[in-house]
Amino acid sequence: MAKWLMFVVCIAASAALGYGYLGAESCQGCHPDAYAAWRTSAHSRAKETLSAAQQKDARCLSCHSPAEAEQQVVNVSCESCHGGGQYYSARYVMKDPELARLVGLVDPSEKGCRTCHDASSPSLKPFDFVTKLKAIDHWTVERNKRSGAPAER
Template identity: 30%
Template structure:
C-alpha cells in the first residue's frame, strides 16, 4: 500500500529526476502485439477513464454531498485516486503526460522517464533500479477501499484478471536473452 500511496502522493522515494513520462510514452512499445499490447488492456479499463468520471453529474453530486468547495475534477480528495501523480509539481511531468489519461501505467509502476527506454526495460533488475515498481495487491487498496463513494468489495484476484497485462512470452528484447517476466 505504501508504494502506491507514495506514487500517488508524489513522494515515491525515487530520484526526483524520474519524471512521469505519460502513457503516450509507454504506448510506443506496449501497444505492439509483439510485446503483448498492454496498452489495449489499459485503454479498455476503468482506470483509463478514471479522470473522465470526475466530469459526470454523478461525481458533481458526490462532491456536493461531501461538502467539497471545488468540483470533483479539481478536488484533491477526488484527484488522488483518479489522476496519476496528482499532487506532484509541474516539473515532475513530461511533455506527453496528460492528467486526463486518469490512472495510467505510472500510477502502479512509478514515474517512467528513467526506465522507459528499451535497453533498460529489457532488464527487469535494471528497470527496477531506475524506478520501475512492480505493484503488490495491497497497493490497490489505497483507492479501492471504503472511503470511495462507489466502493464495492475489492478482490485483487478478480480485478487482476481484468487488468493483467503480461508480456508476450515469445517477445525478446534482444535475441540472445530470455524474456518471460511480467511487466
C-alpha cells in the same frame, strides 16, 4: 557495468523526489497491446468519471488522477502502478529487469491497489484482488508475444 553504476548513483539523488512521469503514450510504441487493454479499462477514464467541479477537487483527484498535480499525467495511468518511467523506459534498461527496478520500475502489488481501492471508495463489494487483477489483464498478451506463443485474447 561501471557506466550503469554511475548512472544509478547519479539518479539515486533524485529518487527521493519520485521519478518523472512520461505519460501512457510514451509506453504505447513498445507496448501497444498493454496500452490498448489499459485504454479500455476504467483506469484510463478515471478522471472523466468526475463532474467538472469534482475534477478540480484534490480529494477526488488523489485516486482518480493521482499524478496530475505534480507530473501533469491524468487518470490512473501506467506509471501510477509501474512507477515513473523517466529512467527505466529506455530499451536497454527495460531489457535488464534488475537495472529497470533499480531506476524506478515498480512491481505492482495488492497493497498498491488498496491505496485507492480502500474502504472509502464507492464500491458495493469489498475489493477482491484476484478478480480485479483479472479484470485489468494487459500482461498475458505481452508474455505470450515474448514467448512466441499465439496471443489468446
